[in-house]
Amino acid sequence: MATVFFLISIYLFFSAEISQSLQSNITKGSTLFTNSTPNFWLSPSGHFAFGFYPSGNGFKVGTWLIGRPRNTVVWTALRDEPALLPGVSLVFTTDGRLLVLNFTAVQLIAQTNQKAQVAAMHDSGNFLLYGSNMEVVWATFRFPTNTLLVTQELGPDKILYSSKSDTDDSAGDFKLWMQGDGNLVAYQSKSLQLVKYSYWSSLSKSNTRGVSLTFAADSRLYLVNSTGFSIRNLTGGTLPVNKTTLYRATFDVDGVLRLYQHQMGTDGSLNSIVLWSAINREDRCSVKGACGLNSYCDRNGADNIACLCPPGFDFADPNQPNKGCKLNSSVDNDCFLRGANDDYMISTLENTIWERDEYEVLTPCE
Template sequence: MSRQNDTVLSPGAALLFSTDGRLRLHSSTGQVESIAKTNQKASVASMLDSGNFVLYDSSWNIIWASFDYPSNTLLVGQKLGQERVLYSSISEADSSIGSFELCMQSDGNLNAYPIRSIFDGRYVYWSSNNPHAERNSSLNLAADSRIYLSNSIGLSILNLTEGGYPIDAKALYRVTFDVDSILRLYQHQMGLKGSSNSSILWTTIHEEDRCRVKGICGPNSICTINDADLSCICLPGFDFVDSENPNIGCKLNFTIIEDCFGNKGNADYTIFPLPNTLWEPSEYDILSKSSEEACSKDCLEDCNCVVAKFRDQMCIKQKLPLRFLRRNSSDPTKALVKIRNESLPNDLPTDTNVVITKKLGKKLGVVGVVLITFSIIFFLLSSYLIFSRQIWSSKINTRQASSPPDVVEEISLRSFTYDQLVIATDNFKEEIGRGASAKVYKGTLAMNGGREIAVKWLLNMVEGEPEFRNEMKIIGRTHHKNLVHLIGFCSEGSSRLLVYEFMKNGSLGSLLFNARERPSWNERMRISLEIARGIHYLHEECQTRIIHCDIKPQNILMDESWSAKISDFGLSKLLKTDQTRTYTMARGTRGYVAPEWYKSNSAITVKADIYSFGVLLFEIICCRKNMVLSAPEEEIVLMDWIDRCYVSGELRKVVGEEVVDMEELEKMVKVGLRCAQTEPDQRPSMKSLILMLEGTIVTQPPPPLCSDASV
């Protein structure tokens, strides 16, 4: 019954079914809002097993149902009728209407558009393309996971998926128009004791094709995908409208009209070519039977031309802004962008040799010499690499052809065959852990003297392939006593497995929350310091700076001597040598995620890990989870409760009867509260935190927490 664009409810809100048959929402501030708008009086309200919340009249007729008001998701038995819409959300944390809509149109087709466009075929970035389209069609989800379009009498006219998955109480299915504007089919396999394993069964657009979504990047910016990350970059000669919100788009960083028509007519411009670049047509002049050189020259001499498109001897001069820019290696269209010489970019992520065409064809001779020199260097380098690769390949006795080449070239790890891991795990007999997209099995390497290992098998390769490559790249480069050691991998067919050293004593989460006896205060302080040192290595000492992005107790493993080691780098983010921040989609675990992840287009830095460490530190102090719904109301959110106890001078409450050094406790709490600041700049570096934990420097009182610090 989630409704998009509703504000998030604060604690204390209640849904009431009144005696006059009305369903009302009472906020904690005393505001009352009607939820089910119906002229009939309801006698009974019921939540059905399907997830449909319904109201009945006195004759047991349904007069209102939540299934009739979908937001971004369809459940089994729910339908999206003619001219009804699913909206994407702003973010995983904010369910307000985002930038895209999926519409069941009156012509019988299901189409996805950017919201700011009109319902016009040229703005559709995905369509069902129903060959049997009929009016009054609807989108449906069947109990066996089949997604289909049906006509007005309920007969199926087009299957989007074949279905055929189990129909039982342990398998739940949903179709969601996700934050990134892609429709996906999810399966939730319910296990014992409330556990669940989620996987993606089908998606309208594959991960590597997400730039096909029109409007995912703003005007004058190009959509690019690097591994699992989607980024928006400006055209050369353009800057972000808002550097904190790169998805908004870009603007010219010079005023060409003043140069052209004013007293600066001698300003020198350059044409920067971008091959294989597509965008929405917006031409104002077309020259036929042109060459690329003539097109470049014509744009340079045209005061109104900033970008021209060259294809098939056609020179098409474009109006700004340019929308829906993306790269397509199979398309011959080349963008010719006019920029000032001093604005020539050095780091634009393109695999193209930069060819500069000067005004009126100057310096062509120099360009020719440069190209010839480059060709010779390229030939010699290629010959060396081919020779080196042949030598290297002869030394490897594995199925290297099926391994991810971009990963293997960057790190040195042992490559296992699938059969070797089947033998090592006794056909994956002993499961020791699982997550949303992976299972972990215990094994033994007979050839290494019976060394115990943990084998992580990524189950859902729609999402798992980027995680597999990311974890190999990141942890394969790290060497620190407080990071788990990655031994090797298996990439064979569709199987993706990672082989780690075995951590005999499980996770920190089990030690804190499930152990019969909590670890001593001194042990907990030692563990906190070990985790801090591991994170500091990732942030400052590693060859490539790393943001872990998922610091939590379940990702801290304990070895045989009870030393803490950070694990699970599948969501981590590598930073370039000179990079301090990045823009990426939200990732991590709710409750440990820093507030900036929930802010649209907000820059992410290593300070996101600092926030997560603060939450983890509070859990270590109190040996309880950050969110416990069964706790007294004022103690449900651990961070808020500790903050109130600190402010009121009642810190003894947070450790109960346990004997602890109160000065140490106050220091630990102050460190945690400094980590939990809403603004990243107010959080200290991990190096400073280590000095505070060691007592080398005095921990200053933290600023007050903002109201959204515990999000």
């Protein structure tokens, strides 16, 4: 009886998946333009869209959760490429490719081993390309950028990169790596992937191979091994699952992984709250690289942090305090070049914790 029930469940699951894709079919030859209305393809529920969204003075291709006061981008194609100029088109070609026609250039969105026959934007937030037998040949869920949605996973040795800012979805200053040893670890993007350079870890049992971070159907974040066995539940208890309550896990601009709940209003509003955070608000200065070179991080109230310069330094960019500090005197005024009788002042910074190794000499491999 259990076997029959399992087979029926599998049949219903795949039937539902195919049914959903058929409801939102995007046929070959379909084209979107940045300056057309609409310039996106909707999921059946209308909660998610795939297409062009505004970015700076141009557009990017991606997936977003629709809502007021603003949409929430959850996936971006060609992430580190410049924003697309107005007038370009997104085409699902007659030979089954998904690409951007950018005036004199062609940019491929989906790398596939076989040609797609149909595309679909699912209510899960997953945009898929299907082959002739309705097999999935490409899906946005397989290539996460900074966000995981329910039923999506971050596989072994895969990385989430934070965005540069709330308005720039290019890869930013931090990375969340699902390491081969079974630990989920956060680093500054440009640092070496060594323990001493990390600032957060799932503290999973070491040397457990084939571990993935899974956003399960019950809306909790799990670490599971290659057999599907749960190693650790990161986010705690059961969460309500219904058609108007959606969840996302985003590795945010500040280098912190957070679980969000979105409540969809009947008027199109989107009420969002943080349910779980890998790093508490009061510990956000523990994020290595939160402030740039020659600066230090300070808690600025319960919700914010501030990047400050030590005495004798000014911000490298006053408009971006997190980009670090520079000396406010020139080399000509350096103490070694002036008279030995000059006076200098040493200042004390109270309640400040410094890294043990501010700089390090790396020996190149032979």
